[in-house]
Amino acid sequence: MFKHIAKTASAIAAASLLSAPALAGELVINYDGSDPAPKEAFSMVIGKFEEANPDITVKWNLFDHEGYKTSIRNFLTADAPDVAAWYAGNRMAPFVNAGLFDDVSDVWADNGLMDSMASTASSMTIDGKQWGVPYTYYQWGIYYRKDIFADLGIEVPTNWEDFLAACAKLKENDITPITIGTKYLWTAAGVFDYLNLRTNGYDVHNDLTAGKIKYTDDRIKNVFAKWAELVEPGYFIENHQAYSWQEALAPMVQGEAAMYVMGNFAVAPLREAGLTDDQLGFMQFPAITPGIPMAEEAPTDTFHIPANAKNKEDARKFLAFLASADVQTEVNKILGQLPANKNSEVADDPFIKAGFELLSNAAGLAQFYDRDAPAAMAKAGMEGFQEFMTKPERVDEILMRLDKVQEKVYK
């Protein structure tokens, strides 16, 4: 009899032990990092998070990077996860305005993020509230072939005249000065953004993407005039419209092209293709108008809590965990990017260190043309940039067309 009771009791105990994890929260996370490095970084984060919170089981859904951009609209309304990856700036505005993202100002306040993430706070803020937590960002600039520059005796240019002279010298020696692949359009926007930031500065970039400046404004026309100084002599690689950004890496690896205006994510494939750190260098985009403070592009990747999430409590725990200095150090070491938390350590890598220095001294951080401008404007704008790079003589027609789109988009 006693035996029997004991047995039952132990059975109950065992059962409750087994069911304990199932009773506690299940956290569903949707993430778009299907490339090897983000995948590895993220499974590391989840492993650590589960270790720190044994009562939470994480279920993560890995999405293809491009496909994610369309599926997020469906799952935010229909079957919301508890945490979803997205981007900062205007790119999150449609979801915030439609009430699909949760206000996470409390996570920022409780964890002192206003201080530790000061550099990205403004890009996460809409209507005075924070709508997500950034975990990584990366610098843009010019990646160049150090060895080719050294062979031809070219110094790293810091102003526009030197830059044009460097391009001319490369061209004389049958090396394409700048490689680029504009098939998917956004790479051209990187060049435009930098020309604009250097010709007119950070405020003009913001005013333009906010629809406060017309494209036919003289300041923007000046940007295109500078751009024409690169396009007309053929300093960009030919047939760039046919290449993706990855395909455009090849001429640089083969030594047929010397520079690439790109984000830091280009370093990994360039290294894989065989370029050593002696061959590959990084430089800041040169100054154009003297005296304009140097602002940089630094797109920020973020995590958000959908408004329809089921387990918001654990989701907040996850965001706080992800925001902590240690976790950001580890994640960005694997990603090869910069942590958004200023107390994190930066990985020991020449490009990441250069990027950290660049962004620490930046006069302002722009997200990127297609993240700062609304989608419809960005699409038309980037098509215009690609057309300009092909047919620079059509500049007036293109700018007038963009003005028309602008009128419709920012009503």
Add this chain to the structure above:
Amino acid sequence: MSMSNDSMAIHTSANKQSFLRKNKLAIAPWLFLAPGLIMFILYVIAPIFQSIWISFFEWDGLSEKTWVGMANYHELFEDRDFYRSLKNNVIWLVMYMLAVPIGLFIALFLNQNVWGIRLYKSLFFFPFVISQVVVGLVFSWFYDPSNGIIALIYSLWDGKPPAILANEDYVTYGIIAAGLWPQIAYCMILFLTGLNNVSPDQVEAGRLDGAKGWRMLWHVILPQLRPATFIAVVVTVIGALRSFDLISIMTQGGPYGSSRVLAYYMYETALSEYGYRMGYGAAIAVILFLIMMVYISFLLWRMYQQEKSGG
């Protein structure tokens, strides 16, 4: 009392039965049609009206819809990209028709009894079996201006290869060429089956009357291939309108929108990464629908005529 009750019950049940029985012939076909009809109304007819309805709104798919009346259509008629897509649609329709005569001549060529002809026939049919996506990928490699086969051919005599997919004037023709490859194979197989049914008597009679070569083809063979030709034209028109996947794979509508067709433009404005103008996309869909209605009505009328004369 009880008797009359019973008879009444019997009477009503007989009445019920007879309603079903009486109308059995009228009801049965509707019952059998019901599953298909319901699906068709739910998934085909209703969305058409839904699209027309949405085209009067400004809507990003997430927030509230705002009624804008005909504004989307007004914008459409001033939209340079819309006309360019429409023009490309016409180019696709015209160029795709080449598949019919080319398919016919390959079929005539293969319609002989040589050892191993079955193998040749299946090799010619092969491109139709491959997915459009693969065809698009393979052709974009052909066209690759640095390593593609076209670049290789040009490099034989030091020529500069044209970057077909990067040039606003060539790009649509480049994609059509890729699409023609499987489409020709499709037409060929239609004509091959048609040729099997060509009556040998008539060919023999024609030969006795001294018909040869072109005259034989034109006056004896082709009239007998009319049903096959009709189907070939129909599937080619459909193929031209289905050009979406090739464009999406090879250029994404680029460079700067020069290779878009209406279907792709609609997808781009309504559903792609930078789109989500549902109302505007729906307006494009409505216009595309109206254009296709012309063709569909012609097709239906033609089939009706045939059935009338055949029946």
